[in-house]
Amino acid sequence: GGPVRDTVLTMCLLGNPDVAQDIADARKYxxxxxxxxxxxxxxxxxxxxxxxxxxxxxxxxxxxxxxxxANMGLTFAxxxxxxxxxxxxxxxFLEQPFRDNDLATTLAxxxxxxxxxxxDESAHSLxxxxxxxxxxxxxxxxxxxxxxxxxxxxxxxxxxxxxLGLAIDLASKIAESSIATAGLIHLGYCIPNLDWGINPTxxxxxDDLVREPxxxxxxxxxxxxxxxxxxxxxxxxxxxxxxxx
Numbered sequence: 623g624g625p626v627r628d629t630v631l632t633m634c635l636l637g638n639p640d641v642a643q644d645i646a647d648a649r650k651y652x653x654x655x656x657x658x659x660x661x662x663x664x665x666x667x668x669x670x671x672x673x674x675x676x677x678x679x680x681x682x683x684x685x686x687x688x689x690x691x692a693n694m695g696l697t698f699a700x701x702x703x704x705x706x707x708x709x710x711x712x713x714x715f716l717e718q719p720f721r722d723n724d725l726a727t728t729l730a731x732x733x734x735x736x737x738x739x740x741x742d743e744s745a746h747s748l749x750x751x752x753x754x755x756x757x758x759x760x761x762x763x764x765x766x767x768x769x770x771x772x773x774x775x776x777x778x779x780x781x782x783x784x785x786l787g788l789a790i791d792l793a794s795k796i797a798e799s800s801i802a803t804a805g806l807i808h809l810g811y812c813i814p815n816l817d818w819g820i821n822p823t824x825x826x827x828x829d830d831l832v833r834e835p836x837x838x839x840x841x842x843x844x845x846x847x848x849x850x851x852x853x854x855x856x857x858x859x860x861x862x863x864x865x866x867x
Contacts, residue, residue: 623812624812625811625812625845626811626812626813626814627811627816629841629842630807630810630811630816630819630820630842630843630845631657631658631687631816631818631819631820631841631842632656632658632819632820632821632822632838632841632842632843633656633658633659633660633791633818633819633820633821634647634651634656634658634659634660635659635660635662635821635823635826636648636659636660636661636662636674636678637661637662637665638665639665639666640666640670641666641670641673641674641677644661644674644677644678645674645677645678645681648678648681648682649681652681652682652683652686654840654841655839655840655841656686656838656841657685657686657687657841658686658687658688658689658818658819658841659678659682659686659687659688659689660689660690660691660717660821661674661675661678661688661689661690661691662690662691662693663675663690663691663692663695663696663704663716664692664693664695664696664700664719665695668696668700668703668704671690671704671708672703672704672707672708675688675690675704675708675711675713676708676710676711678711679710679711679712684712687714687818687819688711688712688713688714689713689714689715689716689717689740689818690704690708690713690715690716690717691716691717691718691740691742691764692716692717692718692719692720693717693718693742693743694718694719694720694721694722694743695719696719696720698720698727698730698731701716701719701720701731702731702734702735704716705731705735705736705737706735706736708737709736709737713737714738714789714818715737715738715739715740715761715762715789715818716735716737716738716739716740717739717740717741717742717764718740718741718742718743718744718764719731719739721743722743722744722746723744725744725753725754725757725759728744728754728759728760729757729758729759732758732759732760732761733758738760738761738762738789739759739760739761739762740760740761740762740763740764740789740791741754741759741760741762741763741764742763742764742766745763745764745765745766745769746769746770747769747770748778748779748782751763751779751782751783751786751788752782752786755786755788760788761788761789762783762788762789762790762791762817762818763779763783763788763789763790764790764791764792764793764821765779765780765783765790765791765792765793766792766793766794766795767792767793767794767802767805767806767809768794768795768798773805773806773808773809776792776809777809777812777813780792780813780814780815780816781813781814781815783815784814784815789815789817789818790815790816790817790818791816791817791818791819791820791821792806792809792810792813792816792819792820792821793806793820793821793822793823794806794822794823795823796823797823797824797826797827798822798823798824799824799827799830799831799832800824800830800831800832800835800836800853801831801832801851801853801855802824803822803823803824803825803836803843804832804836804846804851804852804853805851806820806822807820807822807836807843807844807845807846808845808846808851808852810843811845820843822836822838822843824836825837825838829859830856830859831855831856831859831860831863832853832854832855832856832859833853833854833855833856834853834854836853
């Protein structure tokens, strides 16, 4: 149906072992134009995670989106402490604090959390998204093409989430090449609802599988304009990284 927006909000990941580096990275990437930041939490002590959230918000200012992703790594006690005290950082959401099948604990946290909860590992199908939404456990979903079955299936899931009133962000997987990122970017431009932006990660790689790797610019991901996905595969790179079985 063609693009429905001129820019796509693009996330910047912050996941360092110490608070000072989170702050330094936030300052650096904010200067590069990023307006959306995701903290990887459950790595440091919870008190340090809270400190990082508050400090990063101070560095990036009040306008950018700031969220956190636990990747199923928190206890209930730490998650409760985190959402209660880091809420002052204006977090858009806390993503997947507990195991992907732990609906009961997620629901218990959702009932007391001032921060919306977002499903990721638990959102592996339309059925699972509906189950968690109907339970009242989540306010948003991280839709991943690798889990839902490609761009068409992810588009359908985005429309369902919009109907259910769930906010969304988009991702493929960590360390995908620019081939997958190109598909993700096109999807970000054409879905009707994109509350929390997209999360490409190919630009963190030291090498890629295309001749001109895709790079975010000024907090957005420019839409590839070439034929097909808009990228030219580097066949020599593909051969170089081919698994020798």
